[in-house]
Amino acid sequence: MSKEKLDKALNRTLESGQKVFIPYIMAGDGGLDSLKEQILFLQEAGVTAIEIGVPFSDPVADGPTIQEAGKRSLQHGTSLRIVLDYLKDLKPVVRIPLIVMTYLNPVFKYGIENFCTNALQSGISGVIIPDLPLEQSELIRDHLQENEIALIQLATLTSSEERMKKIAKASEGFLYAVTVNGITGERSTVDTGEGLEHYMKRIKKHSNTPVLAGFGISTPEQVRKIGAACDGVIIGSKIISLWKEGKRNEIKELIQATQQ
């Protein structure tokens, strides 16, 4: 049911001729009530789904903006359990699919089986675990499958053809195409030209799911250009900064760039 909710939401957006927009937010940054406020705002603004980050002490793939948001959240005492419990209470008001992005360690601490059952009860449709390599994913895959939660895979610019094929075939919900080499965060120089088109073509060839691009996207212009080469975009750092600065209209402008 929950995985299906994500598949359906993605299809609905794409069939209507729009591109998918998935914002990433850090759970517990500004306290949990801020999480509720952000989810409801983004849902109202028309995003297809939301990626909810769980703060972690060693976030190896995160750039400065997300690291800082994670630190603030940890100061509020946020944990994976607290986030799932909170989302469970929020279920009646959340219509769009939610994806949890967490590192492997908090999942181990939680207990893999318990995590999967509780995630389902909290209405989670998919998970992203960036430090879980495809080769080790059977650790959790069956438990997620039992609970109908999608395990979303990341492909990177440096993935070989062979590896990209494996990752693309294994990904559920959508395939996360990382558009830069390095960590998350805004960049003025995300490739929006031929290089990107070529990369997306390579990925799309192998993928059975929508392909969404993420890492370093921060302007409506980039959203339009990158969105044109794939099925949509994921934006984290810029959303976190704009929310913190109270610039909600600029968040809406980013989202609207996928709707035209």
Ligand SMILES: O=P(O)(O)OC[C@@H](O)[C@@H](O)c1c[nH]c2ccccc12
């Ligand atoms: O912040 P950016 O550059 O917009 O990138 C998206 C990203 O934040 C989000 O999807 C994410 C946050 N932490 C991650 C770790 C790995 C993969 C993805 C992520």
